[in-house]
Amino acid sequence: MEVEATNEDCSWLPFILDIIKCMDKDSMDVNQELTKLKTKIQETREKILAMPEIESSPGEQQEQLKTMREKVDTKTQLLQKYKGLCVFDSPKS
Amino acid sequence: MAVADKSTKERLLLVLDDLEVLSRELIEMLALSRSQKLPQGGEDTQILELLVQRDKEFQELMRVAHEQGKVHQEMQVLEKEVEKRDCDIQQLQKQLKEAEHILATAVYQAKEKLKSIDKAKKGSISSEEIIKYAHRISASNAVCAPLNWVPGDPRRPYPTDLEMRSGLLGHMSNLPTNGVNGHLPGDALAAGRLPDVLTPQYPWQSSDVSVGMLPPHHGNDFGLEPPGHNKENEDDVEAMSTDSSSSSSDSD
Numbered sequence: 001m002e003v004e005a006t007n008e009d010c011s012w013l014p015f016i017l018d019i020i021k022c023m024d025k026d027s028m029d030v031n032q033e034l035t036k037l038k039t040k041i042q043e044t045r046e047k048i049l050a051m052p053e054i055e056s057s058p059g060e061q062q063e064q065l066k067t068m069r070e071k072v073d074t075k076t077q078l079l080q081k082y083k084g085l086c087v088f089d090s091p092k093s
Numbered sequence: 094m095a096v097a098d099k100s101t102k103e104r105l106l107l108v109l110d111d112l113e114v115l116s117r118e119l120i121e122m123l124a125l126s127r128s129q130k131l132p133q134g135g136e137d138t139q140i141l142e143l144l145v146q147r148d149k150e151f152q153e154l155m156r157v158a159h160e161q162g163k164v165h166q167e168m169q170v171l172e173k174e175v176e177k178r179d180c181d182i183q184q185l186q187k188q189l190k191e192a193e194h195i196l197a198t199a200v201y202q203a204k205e206k207l208k209s210i211d212k213a214k215k216g217s218i219s220s221e222e223i224i225k226y227a228h229r230i231s232a233s234n235a236v237c238a239p240l241n242w243v244p245g246d247p248r249r250p251y252p253t254d255l256e257m258r259s260g261l262l263g264h265m266s267n268l269p270t271n272g273v274n275g276h277l278p279g280d281a282l283a284a285g286r287l288p289d290v291l292t293p294q295y296p297w298q299s300s301d302v303s304v305g306m307l308p309p310h311h312g313n314d315f316g317l318e319p320p321g322h323n324k325e326n327e328d329d330v331e332a333m334s335t336d337s338s339s340s341s342s343d344s345d
Contacts, residue, residue, distance in 0.1 A: 010155040012148050016116050053165030054101035054158045068171040075178035082185050089289050
């Protein structure tokens with residue numbers, strides 16, 4: 001799942017602020033806001049669990065990327081070598 | 094495990110759990126203080142600071158996750174490139190294997206041919222001798238019956254039993270002639286009763302048989318006397334016919 005969150009979307013403070021405002025107003029929407037926060041936290045948790053690209057740390061992922069690039073380069077060189085190899089060159093006497 | 098060794102996913106989940114706990118504690122504390130109308134102390138401030146700190150950490154980790162997502166996409170592209178190259182390498186390997194097989198077969202056949210050439214060179218025979226021999230074989234009607242041959246004709250393309258016995262070997266062993274091969278005309282010849290037309294006519298026949306009494310055989314008609322036929326060639330034919338490689342068959 002691609003991460004599309006921005007810095008604004010990732011912040012939880014607005015949710016907490018809304019709950020505090022409702023508490024100051026003694027509004028009946030406090031429970032609703034609490035439920036909303038709980039639901040949002042659970043959804044975020046599920047999204048994080050479903051993301052495959054964060055199974056490793058950034059350092060490990062960079063290592064994997066480097067290894068994969070080297071693998072591609074090696075195989076490309078091997079292919080170019082075999083395709084350009086002329087096996088019928090007469091040996092120099 | 095150090096924080097840096099943990100995956101981004103684990104760190105995000107930990108921070109999220111902390112945020113949940115802190116936000117719950119803050120809300121409970123605020124609700125309690127309002128209901129009891131008591132001063133809160135500094136605890137709510139501390140919780141609020143921790144909450145803000147955790148929120149910042151969460152935002153930073155989400156940014157890192159976003160970057161890792163881009164890297165992951167690049168890695169997927171590279172994986173496809175690796176798969177494609179693996180397919181190309183396997184295809185090339187298969188072609189090289191086929192070429193190797195074809196070349197190995199060609200080299201083996203060439204070596205066999207060279208062996209045959211060497212063998213032929215060691216046992217080379219003059220082509221003139223082969224042609225002479227071919228002439229002699231065909232001149233004696235050994236490869237094709239004479240044109241006037243009919244069933245019942247005692248002539249054969251090989252020396253008959255009687256002729257062998259009447260030759261040098263037969264005289265040496267003094268074997269009795271009993272006509273086991275059924276060549277009655279041969280016996281009749283020995284007795285002097287054979288009609289001239291049925292007399293076997295072969296180049297190797299001795300001069301005992303009168304040439305004038307014998308009708309000409311078709312070997313002469315077709316000029317099958319080998320070119321350059323002379324007594325020397327006849328001696329060669331004698332040598333050839335008495336070679337152990339030729340065998341007379343007791344047919345009929």
